[in-house]
Amino acid sequence: MLRLPPFRYLAPRTLSEATRLLAEEGPAAMPVAGGTDLLPNMKRRQFTPAALVGLRRLHELKGISGSPEVGVRIGAGETLTSVSTHPLIRTHYPALALAAAAVSTPQLRNAGTIGGNILLDTRCNYYNQTEFWRHSIGYCMKRDGSICLVAPGSPRCWAISSADTVPVLVVLQARVRLVSVRGEREIPIQELFRDDGMRPYTRETDEILSEIWLPPAPGWRSTYLKLRRRGSFDFPILGVAAALRREQDGRIGDVRIALGAVASHPVEAEEAMAHLRGQQPTPALLQEVAALAAKRARPLDNADLTITYRKQLTPVYVRRALDLLLGAEQGSGAK
Amino acid sequence: MRELITLRVNGERYEVAVLPHRTLLEVLREDLGLIGTKHGCELGECGACTVLLDGVPVLSCLTLPLEVQGAEITTIEGLEERGRLHPLQEAFAELGAAQCGYCTPGMLLSAAALLRQNPRPTREEIKQALAGNLCRCTGYTKIYEAIEAAARRLSAVHEDERQPDAALQP
Numbered sequence: 001m002l003r004l005p006p007f008r009y010l011a012p013r014t015l016s017e018a019t020r021l022l023a024e025e026g027p028a029a030m031p032v033a034g035g036t037d038l039l040p041n042m043k044r045r046q047f048t049p050a051a052l053v054g055l056r057r058l059h060e061l062k063g064i065s066g067s068p069e070v071g072v073r074i075g076a077g078e079t080l081t082s083v084s085t086h087p088l089i090r091t092h093y094p095a096l097a098l099a100a101a102a103v104s105t106p107q108l109r110n111a112g113t114i115g116g117n118i119l120l121d122t123r124c125n126y127y128n129q130t131e132f133w134r135h136s137i138g139y140c141m142k143r144d145g146s147i148c149l150v151a152p153g154s155p156r157c158w159a160i161s162s163a164d165t166v167p168v169l170v171v172l173q174a175r176v177r178l179v180s181v182r183g184e185r186e187i188p189i190q191e192l193f194r195d196d197g198m199r200p201y202t203r204e205t206d207e208i209l210s211e212i213w214l215p216p217a218p219g220w221r222s223t224y225l226k227l228r229r230r231g232s233f234d235f236p237i238l239g240v241a242a243a244l245r246r247e248q249d250g251r252i253g254d255v256r257i258a259l260g261a262v263a264s265h266p267v268e269a270e271e272a273m274a275h276l277r278g279q280q281p282t283p284a285l286l287q288e289v290a291a292l293a294a295k296r297a298r299p300l301d302n303a304d305l306t307i308t309y310r311k312q313l314t315p316v317y318v319r320r321a322l323d324l325l326l327g328a329e330q331g332s333g334a335k
Numbered sequence: 336m337r338e339l340i341t342l343r344v345n346g347e348r349y350e351v352a353v354l355p356h357r358t359l360l361e362v363l364r365e366d367l368g369l370i371g372t373k374h375g376c377e378l379g380e381c382g383a384c385t386v387l388l389d390g391v392p393v394l395s396c397l398t399l400p401l402e403v404q405g406a407e408i409t410t411i412e413g414l415e416e417r418g419r420l421h422p423l424q425e426a427f428a429e430l431g432a433a434q435c436g437y438c439t440p441g442m443l444l445s446a447a448a449l450l451r452q453n454p455r456p457t458r459e460e461i462k463q464a465l466a467g468n469l470c471r472c473t474g475y476t477k478i479y480e481a482i483e484a485a486a487r488r489l490s491a492v493h494e495d496e497r498q499p500d501a502a503l504q505p
Contacts, residue, residue, distance in 0.1 A: 002377040009355035009401050039397045040378040105467025107394045232466035
């Protein structure tokens with residue numbers, strides 16, 4: 001049986017009490033919200049925190065409010081179920097509703113939070129295994145070992161950013177607020193990520209992700225497509241988030257494309273976006289854009305299905321996402 | 336250090352002394368003797384340990400008892416009413432929706448939560464509601480059929496309740 005390792009549980013009542021506890025306990029403490037990523041990782045001994053600081057009761061992390069004209073604030077402690085079913089999100093930021101609804105299973109989404117999904121630990125076939133399994137293979141550098149088992153000659157860890165909501169929040173140009181006893185900072189969500197499978201976040205250990213802010217979205221359409229083996233449970237092995245705005249004459253006013261699960265961080269397809277911006281979309285042009293975006297994906301053999309398949313599907317999914325946004329239906333068609 | 340907590344399970348209050356790292360699944364099965372909740376993958380990948388928390392399906396293997404004090408927890412033992420099986424349980428038994436039976440408690444609780452919210456779900460809505468419960472025996476078809484049968488029976492019962500006078504007529 002996979003039991004949790006022992007820890008002390010701390011139950012702050014306010015956000016400021018939570019930040020104080022995290023600061024006092026130091027890096028050996030970890031915050032827990034829904035627990036749907038943290039607790040399995042603890043059972044596998046990927047994390048062995050001395051203390052958990054429970055965020056569940058903090059009302060400061062709750063609530064979804066705003067409007068498409070002024071922007072929307074989402075408390076980081078809102079569950080993925082409430083994000084995916086909220087009328088404001090479904091209507092005006094459909095890609096985020098689709099991505100939140102594509103995470104794992106109903107049970108996980110009822111407990112797991114948007115903040116927890118953003119800060120999901122990076123994943124790898126050689127890392128997301130039990131302690132017994134990892135011991136047998138000699139451990140990897142992300143936990144208890146010194147080399148990368150997927151690329152043994154590599155000086156770095158290639159664990160994959162696997163959060164469905166992350167590429168979407170990148171294309172929506174979301175901002176996130178981090179709170180600690182040292183103060184608060186609000187940053188563009190891209191600045192939360194690092195190209196490092198071992199330390200994928202710029203969040204300091206005493207900081208709590210408290211809220212996500214979505215800018216106004218007049219005229220924008222957005223969608224999210226997810227590749228995985230099964231229609232449920234599975235993490236993405238490719239996520240394509242796209243958002244665009246058209247001019248009166250049909251040209252592409254602006255476009256943003258980001259890929260998930262192709263690197264240790266969400267990847268923006270800058271070249272592809274520049275190629276499409278200001279243009280009249282034609283099938284040939286969209287094919288070029290999809291190919292350019294797919295150049296940014298360099299999958300390694302550390303996730304489900306084969307590298308070749310994941311690579312081949314990347315331009316197909318980018319093209320499908322763009323077609324969806326240029327067609328009549330807004331934001332539909334997620335798998 | 337153990338902490339004395341109160342859990343509300345199937346309408347009853349239980350006082351338990353728990354270690355913080357014990358999961359709700361462990362406490363239900365090992366401390367309260369409620370072994371109907373099944374112990375599957377322990378990692379959130381199968382749904383066998385599904386319970387309802389204030390009517391909402393969650394995984395007891397990924398729930399800390401310390402965090403659910405004050406919530407109403409429903410396990411499979413709490414689905415029957417006054418000694419009568421829930422219509423879902425009856426339909427599962429009649430239509431062969433349980434084979435080895437290991438996934439069945441979780442399936443029933445996910446289905447019960449669905450029918451409470453949506454008394455006449457479509458086949459697609461049933462599939463979505465059960466997307467977090469793995470079954471390796473049935474191929475799901477019998478399960479979907481049993482839920483549809485239970486939904487029909489439940490809504491027939493509700494219609495009777497709305498017209499008590501009519502029901503009394505010979």
